[in-house]
Amino acid sequence: MRARLAASPSYLLIWALLFIFAAAGWLVTTRDLADSPVTAAALDRLDSGSVASMDSAVFAFEPGWQVSVDGADTTEPDQPWREPSGRMAFQYSGRELALKLALGDYWGYIFVKVDGRPANRLPTLPGNLDSLGQPSGYLPLFAPEKQTETGPVAEWIIVHNASTDGPHQVTVEVWRGWGQTVLRAVAVDAMPAVPRPQWPAVLLAMVGVWLAFISAGPIISNVLAARLHSGISASTAGPSPDELRSPWNTQGWTRRVSWLISVFPWNYALILAMAGVVAIGAGTAVQNWLLTDAGLIMLGFAGLQRPVLWTGALLFGLPLYLYPLPILPGRALNLIEIGVYGGLGLTVMRLIFVRGRRPNSGYKPTAFDSRHRLFFVLVSFALVSAFAAEQEGVALREWRTLFLSAGLFALLLHLTFRRTGDSRDARTFLALYWLAGGAFVACAGLWQYVTEQNIIQAEGVNRIRAFYGSPNNLGLYLERTTAMGLGLAIFGGWSAWGQRDEEILAWRERIPLLGSWKSAPLWARGALLLTIPQLLALLLTFSKGAIFLGLPAMLLTLAVAGRRLLAAPGGRLSARWGWGLAAVATAMVLGLVPFLGTERFRSLLDFRPEGTAGIRLSLWRSSVQMALDHLWLGVGPDNFLYSYRSGYILPAAWRDPSLNHPHNVVLDWWTRLGLPGLALAAAWLALGIRSLWRAATSDAIAVGAFGAVAAALGHGLIDASYALPDLLIVWVFLLHLFSPPAAPGPVAVPEEPQSA
Numbered sequence: 001m002r003a004r005l006a007a008s009p010s011y012l013l014i015w016a017l018l019f020i021f022a023a024a025g026w027l028v029t030t031r032d033l034a035d036s037p038v039t040a041a042a043l044d045r046l047d048s049g050s051v052a053s054m055d056s057a058v059f060a061f062e063p064g065w066q067v068s069v070d071g072a073d074t075t076e077p078d079q080p081w082r083e084p085s086g087r088m089a090f091q092y093s094g095r096e097l098a099l100k101l102a103l104g105d106y107w108g109y110i111f112v113k114v115d116g117r118p119a120n121r122l123p124t125l126p127g128n129l130d131s132l133g134q135p136s137g138y139l140p141l142f143a144p145e146k147q148t149e150t151g152p153v154a155e156w157i158i159v160h161n162a163s164t165d166g167p168h169q170v171t172v173e174v175w176r177g178w179g180q181t182v183l184r185a186v187a188v189d190a191m192p193a194v195p196r197p198q199w200p201a202v203l204l205a206m207v208g209v210w211l212a213f214i215s216a217g218p219i220i221s222n223v224l225a226a227r228l229h230s231g232i233s234a235s236t237a238g239p240s241p242d243e244l245r246s247p248w249n250t251q252g253w254t255r256r257v258s259w260l261i262s263v264f265p266w267n268y269a270l271i272l273a274m275a276g277v278v279a280i281g282a283g284t285a286v287q288n289w290l291l292t293d294a295g296l297i298m299l300g301f302a303g304l305q306r307p308v309l310w311t312g313a314l315l316f317g318l319p320l321y322l323y324p325l326p327i328l329p330g331r332a333l334n335l336i337e338i339g340v341y342g343g344l345g346l347t348v349m350r351l352i353f354v355r356g357r358r359p360n361s362g363y364k365p366t367a368f369d370s371r372h373r374l375f376f377v378l379v380s381f382a383l384v385s386a387f388a389a390e391q392e393g394v395a396l397r398e399w400r401t402l403f404l405s406a407g408l409f410a411l412l413l414h415l416t417f418r419r420t421g422d423s424r425d426a427r428t429f430l431a432l433y434w435l436a437g438g439a440f441v442a443c444a445g446l447w448q449y450v451t452e453q454n455i456i457q458a459e460g461v462n463r464i465r466a467f468y469g470s471p472n473n474l475g476l477y478l479e480r481t482t483a484m485g486l487g488l489a490i491f492g493g494w495s496a497w498g499q500r501d502e503e504i505l506a507w508r509e510r511i512p513l514l515g516s517w518k519s520a521p522l523w524a525r526g527a528l529l530l531t532i533p534q535l536l537a538l539l540l541t542f543s544k545g546a547i548f549l550g551l552p553a554m555l556l557t558l559a560v561a562g563r564r565l566l567a568a569p570g571g572r573l574s575a576r577w578g579w580g581l582a583a584v585a586t587a588m589v590l591g592l593v594p595f596l597g598t599e600r601f602r603s604l605l606d607f608r609p610e611g612t613a614g615i616r617l618s619l620w621r622s623s624v625q626m627a628l629d630h631l632w633l634g635v636g637p638d639n640f641l642y643s644y645r646s647g648y649i650l651p652a653a654w655r656d657p658s659l660n661h662p663h664n665v666v667l668d669w670w671t672r673l674g675l676p677g678l679a680l681a682a683a684w685l686a687l688g689i690r691s692l693w694r695a696a697t698s699d700a701i702a703v704g705a706f707g708a709v710a711a712a713l714g715h716g717l718i719d720a721s722y723a724l725p726d727l728l729i730v731w732v733f734l735l736h737l738f739s740p741p742a743a744p745g746p747v748a749v750p751e752e753p754q755s756a
Contacts, residue, residue, distance in 0.1 A: 012215035019208030026201040040100075040185035042069070046092035048165070048189040059186075062087045071102070071154075071181040074174050084111075084131050084173045092188045093167045097160040100184035103646070104152025105144035107654050108177025111136035112159050114170050119160040123648055125625050130173050141177055142657055143646045154184045158191060175651070199388035199633065206380045266306060273302035273309040277316065280325065289326040296327070296342070303346045308426045310346055311416045312433030314339030314409075315733065318726040319441040319477055320467055336405050336725050343412040350419065369740050371687045372410060375732070378673075378680040379407035382637055385673050389636020390643070398638035406728040413736055427701050427737055428523055431484055432530075434733070438481030439530040441466045442537035445474060449540050463542045472719060475543030478534050479550040479715060480708040480730050483558065485531030486584060487704020491562045492524035524700075535584070545715040553714030555585055558707040561696045565703055609652040616663060616718065618653035619644075623662035627670040634674035643671075661723055665716035668723055688735025695738040705734045 040053040052058060054072040065086050066073045074086035097114065111130040112119040119137030130136045137159060146153045162168055174182050279295025282288075303310030317335050324332035382403040389395035420426040445464035448454050456463040456471055463471035538546060608614050626635065626648045635643040641660040649657055661668050669678040689709060695702035712721055712731070722728050 009215040012211050016208045016211035016215060019204050019211065023201040023204035023208065026196070026204065027198065030196045030198070030201075038190070040187075046090065046094070046186065046188050048094035051185060051187045051190050053185055054183050058092075059088055059090045071100075071184040073181040074178045076178045080176055084175045085178050086174045087131075087171065088174075088183070089169070089171045090186070091167050091169055092186075093165055094188035095162045095165060096158060096189050096191060097162070097168075097170065098156050098158045098187040098191050099172075100154050100156050100186070101139075101141060102152035102177075102180045102182050102184060103141055103143040103146050103155050104180065105147035106142065106152065106177060106180055107657075108141040108180065108182060109175050109651065110139050110141065110182070111173040111175075112139070112170065113137065114160045114162065115168050121158050121160055123625055123629060125621060125648065125650060127621070128650055136173070140646055140649050141180075141182065142649070142654075143642075145642070152180055156187065156191060197388060199384050202387045203384045206384060210377075210380070269302040269305040269309060272298050273306075273313060276300075276302065277313050280317075281320075284320075284323055284325055287326050289328055289331075292326050296325075296338070300342065300346060303343070304350055307343070307346065307350065307416045307419045308429055310339075310343050311412060312430050314343065315430060315434040315729075316437035316440075318434075318729060319437055319474075321726050322467060322469070334401065334725075336409075336729065337401070340405050340408045340412055343416075344408060347412070347415050347419070368414065369687075371684060371691070371736060372414065374680060374684040374687065375410055376407055378677065378684060379403045381677055381680060382673055385633045385636050385677065388633045389639045391636070391639050394638045394642075395636040402637065402723065402725055402728055405725060406732050409729050410732045410736055413733065417739075423739075424699070427699075430733070431488065431701050431704070432523055432526060435481055435485050435488075435527060435530040435534075438478060438485070438534050441474070442478060442534040445537040445540065446533060461542050462540075464537060464540045466537070471541040472543050472545070473724070475538060475541040475546035475550070476712075476715060476720060476724075477726060477730070478538040478541070479546045479554065479711040480734070482531055482534045482538055483554045483707035483711050484701070484704035485527050485534060486554075487558055487562070487700050487707055488527035489524055489531055490558070491565050491700040491703050492521060492527060543715075543719075545717075545719040546711075549717060550711040550715035554707045554711035557710035558703060561693075561703040561706040564693075564696045565698070565700065610655060615653045615656050618650040619659060619663060620667065622648040622650055622653070623664070623667040623671055626662075627667060627674075630671065630674060632674045632676065634670065634672045634677060637672060640668075640671055661720055663719050665713060665721035668716075668721060672723065685735065691735070691738045691740060694740075699738070702738060705737055708734055 038051055040051045041056075043050055043052040043056045043058060046052055046056075046058050053069050055067050055069050059067075059072075061067060061072065064075045064077075065088065066075065072086075072088065077083050077085050097119075099112075101110070112122060113130070113134070113136045114120075118124040118135050122137030122139050124135055125138060126135075128135070128138055139157065139159070141152075143153075146155070160168075160170075172183070276295040276297070276299030279298065280292050281295075283290070283292030283295060299310060299313055303313075314336070317339065321335045323335065325335055325338055326332045327338075382399050386392065386395035386399045416430075417423050417426055445466035448466065449462060449464045452462065454465065456465060465471045465474050468474045468477075538551075543550075609618070622644060626640075626643055630643075638660070640662065641658060644659060644662075645657040662671055666678065669681045673681075689706075692702045692706045692709065696706055708730075712727075715721070720727065722731055
């Protein structure tokens, strides 16, 4: 009885309010940031509470330093890459040691040891040793975002917290950085108290919001059930004459719009949606907001009639997300945000104008499953991590554009399938729309290659990038769409015919590429035509990760999942069923043969520290240490760049300091969101893969999605995998395509649109 009472909506709501009040209390009692320590002065000894300028007698400098009241500067040594530019030592009594350092747009770093051990508030990277071959606390001084017109910015950095009052012996090595006056002052137990962080309040508030949502679920379900049973919905007849004569009759206008939507044919809606997409593209290209708005209105009306049209248009435009859509004079909005928020707005309008009815009592709406709940929790935890980040503004921006948009897209996709009578047709339509977008961007890239426009010339090859800033980004996208296209083209005929005719098909009939072109389903033939330019463009990106990891993983997974599809009960396998995949692999190899002698491919096994592979290994070493130092919350969304180049970059990797992700999918989740974020992402991925594996016995779309996931994970071992707006949307699309198996019970009857 007590357990049932504690789980009741009212008790959950009480707990939700308690958590929200606790969050508010935490914020109210948080103190503001205190002032900096007092001005430094020349001192004879460093005790607790003292702040010493660098011209103090307590500091012992080796020859070569230039010391003044403003700080201590080094001189360039004979071998600046093999020996430090300066060493100094001092003794202090106290616990917390802080150095005032010059941070800016220059390459330099310091090693700090206290009592012969690494300073414990600085990173200690394995194998990163000082000039004496000993491990030390390490801190790069490269922070270009802090550079001012007058030079580097002096900031206090806490480098050590001792367990006793000492005295303690400190040694500091400065590498490079001459002319920057690296050391400005030293403080002992003089730093102001750090205010309490905001992230615990956000965590408490998010728990409260989730409890409130859970408690409100039964209430919302009861209200919707009451509306469905109340008989409010009228027939599909148009508005009455009295309503037509009254221009201010709200119900009459609702009936007008509802009637127009209900009688608008599907094929007309499709044509209207395509015209809207063309108008939006043209308006964006010429920066004409009227044309863009006209296209959005056409697409919006088509989306009211068929929600799958709006969602499909969003998937089509994903590769163009870097180009904002002009909607007003001097005002443009992000394509993904317009697509997601606009789609949810259309859902609300559809609830107003077009309501469903239950043809019988067996109808049961599709509910959120574990994948949705896990992903929404992941989005919530990303917000907590954003408030714990050092660069909070940057973190919140990525949370909004990356995680929140993807979470709302998961909701939009769920509502799209829920509002569509045949989920199989909806999946096929969305997959083809997505493939069409990939084909469009691929053809643009191929045109660039032929005309040598907007290409990247590097390492002896011309690399295409289409509408992306980097060829690698284009490769990351096309490997996913190509996998879906191959899955539909090679294995699409079986699921279409087998479900329709329920008969045993010969193996040639089951694979359109190996059977008759005329006998293949129209959408399978369309998928093949859309995939050919994408595969060619993917090769011309010359992305090593896509070619040597993504594509092999994709083809292997397509073979495994395709065999599972063809091995359905009643089927007959042939030894030649994989000819289609073999042909693709052969074409890939032959296409790359002319370029194997270029520097792009000859440098694959170059593991020198200054080479790409060597820098990647150094990056992973730094990322592992960063993840361990920020175990539970990570460094926050979009904070990897600042933490890496100003805290963890190894000296050997100085040539490429501005990397904004660790180039590994596991390290990316771990460094960005900590261990809980990694665990949530892994669980969400596992549930999504399981749904695709189950569906691979009956649907070629599941086979293609499975191949896309494999390509993304394979390429993600050495590059980005999810942390771009288009890629995370694609992840949600792939992992949420198929619902889990329904529990035994009455067969669900699809919704029928009716006027309000």
